[in-house]
Amino acid sequence: MRSGYSAAFKALLTRFAHDTSGAIALVWALASIVVVGMVGAAIDYSRTVNVKEEMAMELDGAVLAGARFLASSTDIDASKQHIVDTFTQTAALAIGDAADLKISPADVTINETEGKITATVKGQVQTAFMKVLGIETMNVSVTSQANYADKYLEIALVVDLTGSMKDPDGSGSTRIASLKTAAKALIDVLIPDETSDRVRISIIPYSQGVRLSSSDASAVTDGYSQRCVTERVGSERYTDAPYTSEFIGGGSGYMLGRTLYYMGYRLPDLIYDPEDVPEFYDRYGDGLGACPTEEVMPLTQNRKTLLDKIDAMSANGGTAGQTGIAWGWYTLSPNWNNLWPTDNEAVPYSNEETLKYMILMTDGEFNDVYKTIDITEKDCPGYYRRGCTSTTTKTWWYEHYNQTTDSSNRAKSLCTAMKASPANQGKGIAIYSVYFNPTSNAMAEATMRDCASSSRKFTYASNGQALTETFVKYAKEIQQLYLSR
Known part of the structure; x- marks a missing residue:
């Protein structure tokens, strides 16, 4: 009797060892996470690139506006503020102020010796799909320069x-x-x-x-x-x-x-x-x-x-x-x-x-x-x-x-x-x-x-x-x- 139970238990262990149906489901579940993350990453990355391009375009325009401002004024501080305000206004219209996008104010420097304006803007775009991989945001940074008429x-x-x-x-x-x-x-x-x-x-x-x-x-x-x-x-x-x-x-x-x-x-x-x-x-x-x-x-x-x-x-x-x-x-x-x-x-x-x-x-x-x-x-x-x-x-x-x-x-x-x-x-x-x-x-x-x-x-x-x-x-x-x- 004991030998009969032993044989039956051995047979059960053998079947369990050779049963792959659960493993496939587990592997597929893990693979799905990776696939969805990769596809989502492509979407999130593409969106971030688009945002960066818009930011660069609006920052170029703001810096050019600052150069025009300095073409008729010697007020450096007012020119910096003009660039910041111009970018803030135009970026809000072109990119929007959605909750999933945070953009810092433009950081502007003006080199009076070289007659050059440099402005940098940084931001964070919240991801929609890459969160499953633990990536909550993607950083963006753009810089624009313009020579201005210092004469x-x-x-x-x-x-x-x-x-x-x-x-x-x-x-x-x-x-x-x-x-x-x-x-x-x-x-x-x-x-x-x-x-x-x-x-x-x-x-x-x-x-x-x-x-x-x-x-x-x-x-x-x-x-x-x-x-x-x-x-x-x-x-x-x-x-x-x-x-x-x-x-x-x-x-x-x-x-x-x-x-x-x-x-x-x-x-x-x-x-x-x-x-x-x-x-x-x-x-x-x-x-x-x-x-x-x-x-x-x-x-x-x-x-x-x-x-x-x-x-x-x-x-x-x-x-x-x-x-x-x-x-x-x-x-x-x-x-x-x-x-x-x-x-x-x-x-x-x-x-x-x-x-x-x-x-x-x-x-x-x-x-x-x-x-x-x-x-x-x-x-x-x-x-x-x-x-x-x-x-x-x-x-x-x-x-x-x-x-x-x-x-x-x-x-x-x-x-x-x-x-x-x-x-x-x-x-x-x-x-x-x-x-x-x-x-x-x-x-x-x-x-x-x-x-x-x-x-x-x-x-x-x-x-x-x-x-x-x-x-x-x-x-x-x-x-x-x-x-x-």
């Missing part, structure tokens, strides 16, 4: 306000309206806040001359003109020598009479404003010569002042483009500082921290030049003989119209001289130019192209949208923003 900028914006700017711009608006839009877009880039302690801009509206205050006009013309000024024709015509070395021509005024007009040129009104003699102005019309209604604005960092000047611009008259170029240069030249208020003075050419630029725009050929003529009383226009007597000869400035070649050549000579000035560490004032017109004009394009510092700094804008894009492109290039990873 100071002085920029002369020289704009055409001639009569043709009332014409269509090729995109459903007028050229003057499109110019205002483009100029404001340029200001938005260069001076985005109320003021800037890095960027100053002057605005030089030109047509057949430029307008100054009564006292300034009198000073630079040696008492000859009370409102409009033009160019020089002596040995200093293509220099930025101060006006005390050679006075500026008066002019671009309204006809005083027909005598000289029928001789092929027009004599400017040097004493009277058209409002003083409306019947005379109405008789001959504004097409016979017009100075811009807006005065030259010297360098300023005030955004509102610049925008107000742009809003007030109106179009009228012919195109003495060389006068606009010359006066743009004078606003950038330290040799002319005694004409401007202290806050509007240009820094010396030797200042290595400041870069000087001109942005020049026209919608057509330059066609007006100024010359002088000596006449006595009998030759004076009949309406106004003031300044002439029977025994004296007076030198008068007069406008000579339809002189496209002469006007263009004078403009190009001024541009050449500006580019050879001591500015920008001896590299000269850098000139950006744009020809803005739906219709191509070979001479106008050639003048603008020759004035530009390089072919890349010239643009033909065939409509208003293209003009705005050009001004924004020039503004960003001047800022010298480069994003590096």
Whole structure:
């Protein structure tokens, strides 16, 4: 009996030893954990990579925003906070603020010596599947760098306000309206806040001359003109020598009479404003010569002042483009500082921290030049003989119209001289130019192209949208923003 139980127990042990059904289930259970963990790990890893890419993209944008901020400000702490705030806002929109994602605030350093911004952001992504393997979170870290413009900028914006700017711009608006839009877009880039302690801009509206205050006009013309000024024709015509070395021509005024007009040129009104003699102005019309209604604005960092000047611009008259170029240069030249208020003075050419630029725009050929003529009383226009007597000869400035070649050549000579000035560490004032017109004009394009510092700094804008894009492109290039990873 005992032997029977023993045999039965032995048989049971043998069956148990050879029974694999439980082992397979156990192995499969263990294997399933590994398989699910591996598949889940791939999903968790892919999601983490996507989050990291989004973080990097938003951090790049925030750092670039900080570089733009520093392009118009020297406030390092404010720039750091601007980067942190920008990343926090944009990341929340792009990535979200889900409970399974934690991102630390951006850690920002700014190297003022190298002009470089470095920002790092770290985060943790909670896993959905890898928890079964004991991995609760996956760490992410991204770093972005950008060079920022650590220079100071002085920029002369020289704009055409001639009569043709009332014409269509090729995109459903007028050229003057499109110019205002483009100029404001340029200001938005260069001076985005109320003021800037890095960027100053002057605005030089030109047509057949430029307008100054009564006292300034009198000073630079040696008492000859009370409102409009033009160019020089002596040995200093293509220099930025101060006006005390050679006075500026008066002019671009309204006809005083027909005598000289029928001789092929027009004599400017040097004493009277058209409002003083409306019947005379109405008789001959504004097409016979017009100075811009807006005065030259010297360098300023005030955004509102610049925008107000742009809003007030109106179009009228012919195109003495060389006068606009010359006066743009004078606003950038330290040799002319005694004409401007202290806050509007240009820094010396030797200042290595400041870069000087001109942005020049026209919608057509330059066609007006100024010359002088000596006449006595009998030759004076009949309406106004003031300044002439029977025994004296007076030198008068007069406008000579339809002189496209002469006007263009004078403009190009001024541009050449500006580019050879001591500015920008001896590299000269850098000139950006744009020809803005739906219709191509070979001479106008050639003048603008020759004035530009390089072919890349010239643009033909065939409509208003293209003009705005050009001004924004020039503004960003001047800022010298480069994003590096």
